[in-house]
Amino acid sequence: MTSFPQLGLDAQLCFPLYAASRAVTRRYTTLLAQAGLTYPQYLCLLALWESEEPVTVGELGARLRLDSGTLTPVLKRLEAAGHVGRRRDPADERRVLLEVTPTGWELRDRVADVPLGIASGMGLTEAEAGQLRGLLDRMLVGLDEPVT
Amino acid sequence: MTSFPQLGLDAQLCFPLYAASRAVTRRYTTLLAQAGLTYPQYLCLLALWESEEPVTVGELGARLRLDSGTLTPVLKRLEAAGHVGRRRDPADERRVLLEVTPTGWELRDRVADVPLGIASGMGLTEAEAGQLRGLLDRMLVGLDEPVT
DNA sequence: CGCAATTAGGTTGTGCACAATATGTTTGTT
């Protein structure tokens, strides 16, 4: 307390960011449970639903900013649940191609209204949400640069 | 893609929030490694440094919005490292009192400049950071309400 | 007092994150 004002929990961005992220994830978790999905599994599907074509693990990781150590077990669970197919690329056996299965596409209807359920409980106006998204995006660009 | 614009990864707040939080945590992780701390351990210490008096696990959890299942192992590691003392409250044996040890207080000097190292790489002005903190705080208030 | 209900913290199990490392593949370069 005495002389480190910059070390106050509320003086920094990190803690509100961390707490808000966990709070939002918690909301999603409860809404996604009815579809049998975890939040990272849902994020994987959001990314995979964006393309009709198969996508490699590396491309998915670049989109979600997650590495293979995180994605592989998540994708295996999605495969075990029948939502995603995984197969080696015949043209380059190092790569694994991911493809949403028909039941995986059907899931999209079941979770289509989840974002509205989240937004309604967030206490921000549409304008504020847009502002927040803009600030976070700018921050992500800055954080992408290697540490100088 | 065809008919679910609300399910775009970038259309929602959740993904930028999640990605930004992980990116910031990653920055802290590298800076905190020299002090032998993880990011959640650092958060616990930030909260404990805010009070000269012993604090219970429950009070710490309320401050950090973390439950005992998360805090207990983190606190045990901080105790094993000699930064924090844990003892049952004699007045109420259900409670555990947490107290920063002398070496725990010394750590505060070693990490005093960590927030500056983070802020410099974040790409936001001071005003933007304040704006972001305000939006996140308002969001946290909204997310604290039970789901209606 | 006697005892059900509440409270505080700990334990267990599942699922991420991420660093470090390993393995198999492909690509250059000679």
Next chain:
DNA sequence: AACAAACATATTGTGCACAACCTAATTGCG
């Protein structure tokens, strides 16, 4: 062709998060 370097993914190990459950201590109330 031979082989070193680069590449894509998988594996392993540590440390969270959080739900569900458990145990012991305390509190209220008749």
